[in-house]
Amino acid sequence: MPRPSYFDPHNKMIRPTKPPFFLVNAFANEKHGGNQAAVVILTAMDRRVNDVEYMSNIARDFDLPMTAFVVPRNEDGTHYAIRWFTASGAVS
Numbered sequence: 001m002p003r004p005s006y007f008d009p010h011n012k013m014i015r016p017t018k019p020p021f022f023l024v025n026a027f028a029n030e031k032h033g034g035n036q037a038a039v040v041i042l043t044a045m046d047r048r049v050n051d052v053e054y055m056s057n058i059a060r061d062f063d064l065p066m067t068a069f070v071v072p073r074n075e076d077g078t079h080y081a082i083r084w085f086t087a088s089g090a091v092s
Contacts, residue, residue, distance in 0.1 A: 019046065023064075038062040044072040052090055059085035066091075 021040045028034025040058060048054045049071050059067035066084060073079040084091040 019043075035066070036064050038064055038067040040067065040069045042069055042071045044075050044077045055083060055085050056089050059089075060087045063087050 019040050019042050024037055025034040042049045055069050069083040070080050073081050
Protein backbone atom coordinates (compact mmCIF):
# COMPACT_ATOMS: atom_id res chain seq x y z
CA MET A 1 0.00 0.00 0.00
CA PRO A 2 1.49 3.39 -0.95
CA ARG A 3 2.23 5.85 1.81
CA PRO A 4 -0.18 8.83 1.95
CA SER A 5 1.32 12.01 0.60
CA TYR A 6 0.42 15.68 0.52
CA PHE A 7 1.91 15.97 -2.96
CA ASP A 8 0.44 14.09 -5.87
CA PRO A 9 3.23 13.74 -8.48
CA HIS A 10 0.70 13.00 -11.24
CA ASN A 11 -1.26 16.25 -11.17
CA LYS A 12 1.05 18.44 -9.06
CA MET A 13 -1.76 19.37 -6.67
CA ILE A 14 -1.76 19.38 -2.91
CA ARG A 15 -4.52 17.13 -1.68
CA PRO A 16 -5.94 16.99 1.83
CA THR A 17 -4.95 14.00 3.91
CA LYS A 18 -5.49 13.02 7.50
CA PRO A 19 -2.77 14.59 9.63
CA PRO A 20 -0.90 12.29 12.01
CA PHE A 21 -2.06 12.41 15.61
CA PHE A 22 -1.17 10.92 18.97
CA LEU A 23 -3.24 10.33 22.10
CA VAL A 24 -1.27 11.10 25.24
CA ASN A 25 -1.89 10.89 28.97
CA ALA A 26 -0.59 14.00 30.72
CA PHE A 27 0.23 14.06 34.42
CA ALA A 28 0.12 10.25 34.57
CA ASN A 29 2.16 7.92 36.73
CA GLU A 30 0.58 4.84 35.19
CA LYS A 31 -0.88 3.65 31.93
CA HIS A 32 -4.38 5.03 31.18
CA GLY A 33 -4.11 7.59 34.00
CA GLY A 34 -3.91 11.36 34.04
CA ASN A 35 -5.58 13.70 31.57
CA GLN A 36 -5.94 12.41 28.04
CA ALA A 37 -5.19 14.80 25.18
CA ALA A 38 -4.80 14.57 21.42
CA VAL A 39 -1.73 15.98 19.67
CA VAL A 40 -2.18 16.66 15.94
CA ILE A 41 0.84 17.40 13.74
CA LEU A 42 0.31 19.80 10.83
CA THR A 43 3.01 20.51 8.25
CA ALA A 44 3.84 23.66 6.32
CA MET A 45 2.45 21.95 3.20
CA ASP A 46 -0.98 21.52 4.80
CA ARG A 47 -3.16 24.39 3.64
CA ARG A 48 -5.34 23.96 6.76
CA VAL A 49 -2.49 25.06 9.03
CA ASN A 50 -4.23 28.38 9.85
CA ASP A 51 -7.83 27.16 9.59
CA VAL A 52 -9.35 27.66 13.04
CA GLU A 53 -12.66 26.11 11.99
CA TYR A 54 -10.88 22.94 10.81
CA MET A 55 -8.94 22.66 14.09
CA SER A 56 -12.12 23.28 16.12
CA ASN A 57 -13.91 20.50 14.22
CA ILE A 58 -11.05 18.06 14.84
CA ALA A 59 -11.01 18.93 18.55
CA ARG A 60 -14.80 18.47 18.69
CA ASP A 61 -14.41 15.04 17.04
CA PHE A 62 -11.83 13.97 19.62
CA ASP A 63 -14.06 15.30 22.45
CA LEU A 64 -11.16 15.27 24.92
CA PRO A 65 -10.33 17.87 27.57
CA MET A 66 -7.65 19.32 25.27
CA THR A 67 -6.36 18.94 21.72
CA ALA A 68 -2.99 20.41 20.79
CA PHE A 69 -2.07 21.26 17.20
CA VAL A 70 1.64 21.46 16.43
CA VAL A 71 1.81 23.98 13.59
CA PRO A 72 4.80 25.36 11.68
CA ARG A 73 5.66 29.01 12.29
CA ASN A 74 7.66 29.32 9.07
CA GLU A 75 7.54 27.75 5.61
CA ASP A 76 10.65 25.59 5.97
CA GLY A 77 9.21 23.91 9.09
CA THR A 78 12.12 24.67 11.40
CA HIS A 79 10.05 26.50 14.05
CA TYR A 80 6.75 25.33 15.50
CA ALA A 81 3.99 26.66 17.73
CA ILE A 82 1.28 24.86 19.66
CA ARG A 83 -2.37 25.85 19.25
CA TRP A 84 -4.74 24.57 21.95
CA PHE A 85 -8.40 23.66 21.40
CA THR A 86 -11.20 22.15 23.44
CA ALA A 87 -14.40 20.63 22.07
CA SER A 88 -15.97 24.11 22.25
CA GLY A 89 -13.21 26.02 20.42
CA ALA A 90 -9.79 27.68 20.60
CA VAL A 91 -8.07 28.36 23.91
CA SER A 92 -6.33 31.72 24.15
